[in-house]
Structures are given as C-alpha cells and as structure tokens.
Amino acid sequence: MEPYQEEYIANLREIAALSPRRQPSEETLADYTGRLSRDRARQRQLAARNMVLLRENLFPVLDNLPQARPQAMEDLRQFAAALIQGRIELDAALYCQIHQSLLGLARHRRDRDGIIRALYSLGIGRYAQYSKLVGLDLSVSEPYTGQMRLCFVEAAAYLKYFDELEDPDTRGYILRSLANTALGQFRTTSERVGLIKNALRVMQDPAYREREPSLPWDRFVRQTHRLMTASISFSRETAMTAQDVAGIMESVYAVYDLQGSLAARPAFHYYAIEYYCGLDSLEGLLGKIEGLLRSADLTDFSVEGMYAAISLTAFYCQYLQEYPEMLAGREETVEEQYRRVMRYVEEFPPSQESESLFLYLRQLSYTYVETSRSIPYGLFLQKLILRFAPEIYVHSQAVAAAAAALCRQIAQEEPGFFDDIPAVREIGGEQEKLREIQRLALAFGQFHDVGKINFTSLYANNGRQWFEEEYEMSRLHPVTGAKLLADRPSTRPYADAALGHHAWYDGSRGYPAAYRRLECASRQLVDVVALVDWLENVTNTAVLYKGVEKSFDEAVQEAVRLEGRRFSPLLTARLRERQTVELIRSALEQGRRETAAEMFEA
C-alpha cells in the first residue's frame, strides 16, 4: 500500500479505538468530560486529515485510472481490501467507490478477469451496505439488494466460459458469486432456494471440479449449504413450499452432520426444519430453543457466540411475535433472556465489535417482545444507542432537554398550543397538562433519532465526511425509527417524532414523503423537535458527516431565514426573542453536560 493509504487505515483504526467508556482508573467526571471533548476533537482532526488524503491522493488516481501504473493499481486493490476485512468493516462506501472505478476500467479494457473480480468485490461491498437495512420493508431495501445481486449475477454469468478463463482465482470468484446471488432479502423464499440449489448443483458437479481441482470445492459447498440453512431466518413456514423445505432440509442435515449439535446455529436450524416439516410442534421447537439459550456461553464473543446469545433470542421472540398465544407462560423466560443479552452486550469487548454484532442487535430490536416486566422497549433502544453510538445518544438527550424547555415556555404562554394532541387536549388541569407536554417533548427528543440504530457505522467511528450514497442512506433513518417505535404499544406515541423531524414545515422539501404534517396530530411537537434537532445538528454533529458547521447565533439566524419554509413560523417568531434563544442554547448545553455525567455514572 502507499503511505497515504496506510495512514488512512491507521486513522480509521484510531477513531474506532476512541471509547466513550469510563476508564477503569480513578477518572473523575471532569477528567472524563475533558477526555470526551479531546477525543471528539481528535476524531474531527483525523477525519479532516483523511479527507485531505483522499482528495490529494486517491481521487486524482481515480480521475485518471487508465493512466495508473500497475503498482498503483495493485496498491489500490490492497487498500480496498483493508477497508473491509471479513466482518470488520472500516469503510464500505470507499471500498465500493474504488471497486466501481476498477470495474469501469476493466469494462473499458474488456478485461474479463478484471470485470469478474471487480464485480465480485463490488457485490461484497454492496452487501456490507445492504446489511444495514435488515429489518426494513423490502420496498426500502430492494434497490440496495438489487444492486448487490446484479453484480454477483453478472459475475456468475461467466460460468458458461469457465473453460476459457485460465486464472483459478477468477474461476473461484465466479463460483462464489454464484452462491452470493442468494444473499439478502427476496420477494419469495422459492426464488432464494432456487438460486442456492443451482449453486450447489454446479459446485457438486464433478465435471467442474475436474476442470479446476485447485479450488477449495468442499469449502464452497459447505458455505453454500450454510447459506441455504440461513433461509430459515428469512422465511416463515407459511411462505415456504414443500420443495423449499426439502431443499433447506438437505442443507441443514449436511451442515448438522459436519458440525453436530454442539454449536447453537446448526442445532437451531436442525430443530427448526423439523418443526417446518411437521416432525415437531411449535411448543417443542420453543422448548429446544430455550435449551440452547440456557446453554449459551455469555463469555464467548465470537460470531457463533453472538449468534447463540443475541440472534437466537431474536428468533425465539420472532416466533412469539408471530404466535402471541405462545407467550403465555414464557414471559419470565423472555424477561430473563433480555437481561442476559443486555449484560452480554454491556460486557462486549470493543476490540471485537463487528458488523455481525450490529446485525444481530438490529434483528433483536425488530423482534423485541414487550412483557409487563421486561426492559421497556424504549429503554432497550436507548441502551443500544448509548452503547454503540454514544454521540447520537448525547445529541438525542440534548434535543430532548431543549425541546422540553421550549415546550414548557410555549405551553405556559399559550396553554392550547399543543391541543391537537388528543392526550393533551383531554387533560383539564393546567399543571397536569404542562407536565404531560413536557413528558412528551422529552420522549419525542429522546426517540427522534432512534432509527439511526440501523446505521451505527455511518455515525459512530466515522472517519470522513459522507459520500452522496451514504447521505442518501442516512435519510432512511426517520422511516426506520418510525417503524421501530410504531411496532410496540409503549413507544407508538413517539413514532411521529422519528418520522417527521426532517420534513419541512411547508412540505416543499425534506423527507420522508410518508410524513404528512397536516394529518399528524402531534405536528406542533414534531415542529419543536425538528427545530431544536436542526440547531443541535448544525452546531455540533453535522460537521463530521456533512461538513456543515455554524455557531449557535448563525444557526438561529438561518432558522429565522427559513421561517415558514423549513420551520414553523410560530416557533421561529420566538427565535427573535433573545430570552428564548438563550433558553434553547442553555438547555442544549445542559442536556449534553448531564448526559456526559450519566454516561460517566454508567
């Protein structure tokens, strides 16, 4: 690699190592907040340096790729390889950008090996991008899975020319692409199962093996069987045909024969497929999963350990979600399991954090089952954000504090201001009403960015400004958050905050289109959160992702300029009063300070 590439990677690693956790030493609160502030400055410094490295070194190379020396091309490939190392994802978007350029060059040169290799790599990069969307509706994730799958399919189409290609690596890329076409979400299970069956047919065909004996065929077959067994994770039994079940069962048995019942993953797949073919009841399956959950080793932080502790819990709860009648008598198991998972997550060594962990946690958050004594869902989400994206947590708490302060002021001066919210309108007593408004404002602030949980790697450990496609993806967080909140009764009242906080007041711009302000009973409260969130963002956090940075006074002036377009004129009118501006500023600062103290105590 070239020195700038090594420096870029080192900077990303240094950013990832900056921890908001309290050091075990005798660190005081003042030391701790000082360190947080220094870490934050360091992250900004490293991110700025990374942008210089890319602007001055990488982008000119990509601009003139056809003229790049062979060594520079090799360095570029190595650099890209260092950006996604297995499950450790340092910079997936940059990885994709480099491979997109390499693919363009290979197409231009009609270099078949180069095309296949770049397609495979680009597919892998897109898979890393797509995995952030797990849990979202297919309509949202389909364009991303489509882009990924098209890369693999095009590479796999070269199977027909297997004999003409001499490079064993290229042949390997074709076979791996063939299996990878089955990654991600599908409209039907049959489609997925069909693709995997096709890959298995090729990989088990002796004719192909004879043509390239140097390839690790058995490993390919094993991995493809594993891919097939994961179909259980994607499919409900009603969505599978008898042929699908038979295809999956064959792979489940193959994997089970290799690994036995000791590992939780093959064991679960084995039990599940027995249930799907009617050899076991749901009651029986749930009992067996409970056994696996009990025997999970909570000190095992490997991928398989994470699966046993987190992912299996998610599957267990998914069954209970789909068959709520099965929850009766299992509440305590569920409650205890969530407590175990949270302990496991708290103790997770930062050095071993990977995309698999985030993937399983997303799975857990989408299948969460609330019981009377389980950790409330909202708290569960907040804990995850605090643990893996502390800056978002601090931001949300600061916005909550400022929203509550501003709402209090408004409600005192105009008691009917929030009466469009039925729960507020029905309250008779003035003080009681004020308390309810403040409670709602706090919750709206705390939960408005909860959708970012899907995109932790976009926010936490960010080592440079976003690219356009990352910005596009980040814009999915309101829909993601609203879905998470709306799916559970305890958090449903706050879903509007997540959905509407990036919409413009006049509807002319902003996102998502799904938010219709005039149809939203909580719109006045959402307006408050939208304003305060924006003020906090442009003065504190957006600099890292979008290169936007304003002083608080500049931000206030800009908000006033956007009066009636982006922000409610009823709110921006208040920004003309110095007292209100100071109220918001101090509430935001205090919110950040208190959250740091809370994190210190935690």
Added chain:
Amino acid sequence: MTIYDFEQTGRDGEMEKNELSAACRELEQKAAALESALRAAEEANQAKSRFLSNMSHDIRTPVNAIVGLTTIGLSHIDEKARVQDCLRKIQTASAHLMSLVNDVLDMSRIDSGRLVISQEEFSLADLIHDIAVIVRPQAAQKRQDLRLDIRDIHEERLVGDPLRLRQILVNIINNAVKYTQEAGCITVSFRQEPVQTSPQGERAALLRFACQDNGMGMSPEFLERIFLPFERVRTSQVSRIEGTGLGMSIVKNLVDGMGGQITVESQEGEGSCFRVELPLPVSAQNRPPLRLPAGQTALVAESRDDRAAQITGCLQEGGLVPMRTASGLEAVTRLTEAQVEDRMPCALLLGQSLSDMQPLDVAAHVRQLAGPDFPIVLVSEEDWAQLEYRASRAGVSAFVPCPLFKSRLLSTLSGLLDGGQGASESRGDRAGDYSRFRALLVEDNELNQEIAVELLGMTGVQVDVAGDGRQAVERFAASPPGCYDLIFMDIQMPVMDGYEAARRIRAMDRPDAQSVWIVAMTANAFVEDVRLSREAGMNEHVSKPVDLDHIQELLSRRLKP
C-alpha cells in the same frame, strides 16, 4: 219550412253532426296532444327543476368549500402549510365548479346548434394515452382495476376532433369510475374495423370503443332516459355523486354530430356497458419509414404475461425476434453471455414489472454492462413526468408509454437504432442532434481534455476549451450572451479553481450569467463537495471519469435537440 227545407235541414243537420263529431275528434286529439305536450313540458320542466335543484346543490357544494376553506386559511394565515392545504382544496373545488359550468355551456351550444366539430389530424395513440393519464388516478383512488385492451388498430393517424373525442371517452370512463364500487373492475377496449376505401378514394376506419364495468348498473326505466338532458341516477347509494346530469346527453349529441352511434346495456346491480362506434377518416399523410434490423433479437424483460405478449407481438410485426424474460437477474445473465459471444440483442425493452427487482435498477446495471450506445427502452404505464429524472439517471434511452401502440414502439426503436436519424416519437428519447449547442469545457489535465472533447464531439456539441478557471471566466466574458449552453467545470485546477470560476461567472452582469448551466466534474464525492459546488452557483455535480452516457443523459435533460 217545407219538407224539402226540413229534409234539407235534416241533411244539413246530419252534415253538421258529422262535422261536429269530426271537430270533436279533432278537438279530442288536440286535447290529447296538448295533454301529452303538457305532460312532456311538465316532465321537461320537472327535469329542469330537478336540474336547477341539483345544480344549485352541486354548485353550492364547491362554493361552500371555497368559502369555508378561505375562512380557515385566513384564520391560520401564519401557518403556511395549512394555508397551502386550504388553497389546494380550493383549487380542487374550483376545478369541479368549472366543469359543472362547462357542461351547462356545452349543452347550451348543442341546444342552439352552435356546436362545431373540427376535422384535424390526430394520433389515436396520443389520444388513448392522454385518456389513460386522466382516468387512471381516479380509478386508482378507488382501487379499481382499470384495464385498457387495445387490439386490431390498423391506422393510428386519423382525422377528427380529438378534443371532443377525448371528452366523449373520458366522460364515459369517468362515469364508470364514479358508479363502480371500490375495488371494482372496468374494462375499456378499443378496436378498429379494417380500413374501407370509398369510390372517391377516401379511406376511413370504424373505431369501436367499449367501456364495461361491474358497478351498480341502471334500471330499465333510467336506461330509457339516460341520454336525455338533466337526468342522472338517483339512489341512496350515489347520493354523494355529483354532476349536472348533462354528461351523457352531451356525449350522445357529440357522437351523433360525428356520425357515430352510442348504445348502452345495463343490469341493475351487475354493471353497465357503453359502446361507441365512430367512422373516422384515415390521414392521408405518410408515416416516415421504419429502419429496423430485420431478424435481429431484442430482449424483453417483463414479468406480466399480457404486457410481455403485447411488446413481443409488436416487435415481431416489426420484423425483430423477441426473447422474453420475467426476471432482471436473467436479463443481466443473458446480456452478459450475449456480450461475451458478440451477439448482443439490438435493444433491451424493460417492462413495468419484473419478478425479482425494480426495472430501473436493472437499467442502471445494464447501462454499465452494455455501454452508452446500447438502447434501453422503458415500456410502462407510469407517468413519464414522474419517472423521467430517475429513468434518465438510470440510463434509460427512451420511454414508450402504455397503452402500447406498435407504431410508437417501433418508431422509437427505429430512431434509436438508426443513430437518431429515424422518426422517434419517444418523449424520453436521448439520441439527437446537438450540433447547434456550444459547451465550454474547463479542464486542466490535457488527457482529460482530450477524452471529454472526444466524448462531447460524439454528441455533436461544439466545444471550446479553457485550461483553468481564470481562462474560463475570461472566455465566458468575451463570448456574446447566449453563446454557451453548458459549462463543464473541473474543480481542482491551478490559477483558479472551479468554485471560484463559477462564482465569478454567476456574478457577471450579463443576461446569461445566471442561466448558463454549469456542471461540476470531479471525483470528489463528499456531500460537502456537492454542496460547495451548488453554493458556488453550479447546477449539478457529476463524478469523474465522465463517460458518454453521463454526457448524453445530461444533454437530453438540458438541451432539446
């Protein structure tokens, strides 16, 4: 008095009696006629009274809405979004009011014989497409399955009054939508009888239109009066349905005026079927010849069998050999193989739906796979205006709207395959002659200059080159206003960078300083870069290396060849 006199008197009396009874009969007949006329007049009067009563109700409804919404808007004048919502609703109510008034005016023109039916050339394809665009959203709102079935169209260039034709057909379909329940089914079919040539050599074709629904239907009594003015179905089910009751009467008069026939069959509770037959002369104007590579394959990707059959049928009639797939993945596999084996199909026709992914995602990938010149045609029922930006960015070469017409599909393909020389009717067609446009290319790297000049040259655009930002500013300042249609601006350049150059161009005091389209070209893809280029006054941002596809897409959006 003599006997004679008496006899005479008797004869006279007989005569008088006869005359009297004749007069009586006449009187009776007249009385009956009068009574019938009276009844008719009373009925007409009652119909007019009903009409007046309905009209006052119907007019009052939107007027009330306008008055009420104006009040609400005024009382929330500080809430822009609320005011906007009120204005939007006022707009809808006004449009409805306008349609009521138009109906009354039309009927009055018909009554007074002042209705003129024009004779002009029109495209049946355009007419049906326009109708579909108008009626589809209303049917979609009621989740109705509105099917357009077009077969046996022999001649598309016809002569008639397209505005009045549209009025007839939209009116009938709108009625079907109105009187059919939610999630109901409406089938609209268009057929043409083979063209007949008169002894004078004039060619005409009988257009058969039918609109069948499974809605509420009509009673036999109402069926008899359906084409009378001021009549409309009155049942509790449709108390909310508004209209003047003139629509069908206007339709009947228009059809009569065009020398056609309209019939209706209906069964209460089961649905109605309106049939219209219109003789329409065929345009004498010749169509430009199609230039299609006979015997070449074209790949059709569409998951719905009926839509795919329509596309493949048209291609076969054009002498092409269609290959069909329902899946985007399979389309990419086939194209990859075809490319390797050097037997690429002449085009990819992407339908509206695929079994596994969105058509535009496939288009974007195929554009990369197959290169900038490969024709990708989108055939879709969706509104092009809604799709255009995404489709162009995905690399779609042309758009053919549905309902699908053979002539439109084939002429679009002909235009694309003939290097833009053919007669493409496509709205999204990108191939074209840009030789009357001039671009300023600002780029410091000589090799990049060479490549960009070459690419721009391939589109026909005339290119001037500036080696840095300062040169660009000087060149623009020295050029006459309107000289440049586009400026392609590199960002990182010595002497003066692209941001500064764009700012200075925008700050000039000349009429085109604000309007000239400036495109930033850079591999710097950070959101900040995009923002900075916008803040500097540039209109858009394309990533380097810029390829022909990018440039063509951009030219097609900005310039009209």
